[in-house]
Amino acid sequence: MNRLFCLIRQTAHLMVGIPDYDAYLRHMADRHPEQPVMDRTAFFRDRQEARYGGRNSGRCC
Secondary structure (H helix, E strand, C coil), X not given: CHHHHHHHHHHHHHHCCCCCHHHHHHHHHHHCCCXXXXXXXXXXXXXXXXXXXXXXXXXXX
16 A cells, blocks of 8 residues: 555656656666766756756757
8 A cells, every 4th residue: 555655646746747856866776876866956956957948948858
């Protein structure tokens, strides 16, 4: 039941534009262990910038 709640919570956050910092940490540890990770504040600002403008017109790629 707890796993289901976490999944629903994560989905709801993504739907309203709140990025998942814990998923980012897991991704960085799994795929890019040699690179430094952003702290929570820097991560949130980076995701806002990527979503709402600035770099590359808001697109990630």
